Amino acid sequence: MKRRWLVAGAVVVVLGLVAGGLWVFLPPDHRTTFLVDASESADFREVADAVGSAASNMSSDDSLALRRFGGTCDTPDTAELVPPGTGQAAKIGEAARSITPSGKATLLDGILAAIDDFAHVYPFRGSKTNRVVVVARGGADACGKSADEVRAIIDQHTTQAGVKIDFRFVGHRLTPEQIKVLNEIAAATDAQKPRLTKTSDELVTTMKEVSVPTELAVKEVKVSPCDSVTPDVLMAAHPLGSSAQRKSYYFDIKCQQDRYVFAKAQTDPQYTDTLLLDFELKDGKWQNLDSGTELPCGTIPKEVWKAWDFPCLVEPVVCRDTQGNKVIDLNGVGCPAALDIADRYKAAIDGGQAQGQGLFWESGEWSCSWPYEDGYAHSQVPQKCVNTDKMVVQLGDYR
Template sequence: MKRWMLVAAAVVVLLGLVTGGLWVFLPPDHRTTFLVDASESSDFREVADAVGSAASNMSGDDSLALRRFGGSCDSANTSELVSPGTGQAAKIADAARSITPSGKATLLSGILAAIDDFARTYPFRGDKTNRVVVVARGEADACGKSADEVRAIIKEHTLRAGVKLDFRFVGHRLTPEQAKALTEIAAAADAQQPRLTKTSDELVTTMKEVSVPADLVAKEIKTSSCDSATPEALAAAHKLETDRIRYFDVKCQQDRYVLALANTEPKLSDDLIIVFEYKSDAWRYVVSGTDLPCGDVPKDVWKAWNFPCNFEPVVCRDTQDSKVIDLDGAGCPAALDIADRYKAAIEAGQAEGQGLFWQSGDWSCSWPYENGYAHSQVPQKCVRTTDKLVVQLGDYQR
């Protein structure tokens, strides 16, 4: 019996040592949650790409998580899409790009849920830093809390969590009013002044800067994926059935897309145009030819390349009373929004003259005259003045 007790005691001691060892060695130095505004908007793809770039730029030993917010104020409006863990940058990127934006901004709910995520004993917190990187794209919060209420609620949850959290706020394409509201919430979270961005490139750069822990900035920022877009790497990623292929004029955008020219032997064309995407830590072939479809590559990337692509018009709505077509890639959320507002303006008598001229922000709408068609046959159109993208209300004539 004594021998049995000694063996049992030894096992208990051994388990204790193993458990203690895991507790010491498993916690990461740094843990970061990306908190993403997934409320309805036409520019969410830029945010998803920037989150993916920031995640891939961080150390594989960092614990990363992804949480979204956005929806209805009186129902569940935030959820954790990727739980904290190391070595899952690609998982974060894929989950961000799979989000379908909808609903209103519910930032406060997202912040409180992110704080509560850190309150649990497991997954482990970071030994050195625990950070929440927030990306806001519109209203800071549509659920009506005052700045004082927000400050009190955040303080209560933070004290309950028992951990010091470093909040970093990034506002993308915000109006001055929206930026002011985000600044107030950042102050309530005892955070730095929000970083504001206007373009996708600015957003990618800023997300990388605010995500990497301060003590690792000098040594942990990895080489940009664009730096790896060499002719040799692209040739390895896409091997044509020819004797030789030579890539040149390689143009990279957003650390994710490459447009390159290629010559082949025997010669297939004067200059073969090939598009690649950086995915799963490698360059992947997307499409090639001399006349390319836009596909999933964002319009601003094509614009930066100064290369026209062919966008297939998308019918965003087709009912008995309304047909809305995205002709050039504005995105259905933006197309439906401006179409409905234009229709309401016409019904309210706010559109001017026979051409039904009406403007709202970046959009200019009218009922144009076109050669070869009676006026009644021509659909109404709205043009976004910043990029000349067209939304059509009615049958497709082009």
């Protein structure tokens, strides 16, 4: 009996040592939550891409999480999309890009929930730093509490959590009034003054700077993915072929948002004078999306194509298809703009304001007409409106 008790005691001691060892070695040095404004926004993709870039720029040993806010003020409207964990930068980026923005900005709800996330024994807090990186986009907070109320509520939750949290705020494309509210909320968390950005490139750079722990900033900030793009890198991602007499090569390489690359290439054998290719950084590697003499727009944002100064091919979209009143967006102006110019052009024709047999009419950046085209009778050709960005809206079908 005595021996049995000795064995049981030894087992307890061993288990205690194992548990103690896990407690010492499992907690990460740094834990960071990205708190993202997912309220209604026309350019939310900029925020999602910046969050993904910042996450991929951090150490794989850091514990990272993603939480969103945005909805209504009646009830807390925030959700943890990716719980804390190491080695999940790609998961953070994917989850951010899958968000569908909606509702109003509910930043305070998001902050309180993010603080409460750190209140638990597990997932482990950072042994050196615990940080919340806030991206405010659709506004600062639409729920109208005073600065004193905000500070009192935040202090209460921070005390209950029992951990010091370093808040970093980034305001993207905010109005002066929204900036004022964000400054007040940042002050209530004892944070530094919010960093403000106006362009997608500024947002990406700023997010990287505020996300990396201060003591690791010099050591941890990595070379931009755009800086690493070379002909050899693209050749490894998408080989072009070569022979003893001639060699295939990439040239005119342009990179945007640390995520997209446009390049031209000479190939061997030479199928065309110049082959066009686009790439996207996925899971830390450049991967070819499309190649050819012309490129579809695909999932690459319009502003990227514009920065590349290259027109991509957009699949035509039928915005309206009623009897005798069909409107087609030929290359991506968007149905609201297409319907607006089509209706105004039709009204101008009906009002006798269009000039001549070609029904010429202009409004702002738009020029509309009923053109002649080779191979078609005039009655078979639909009317068209073209703006200064060469976006084309077609009224009707070829008959």
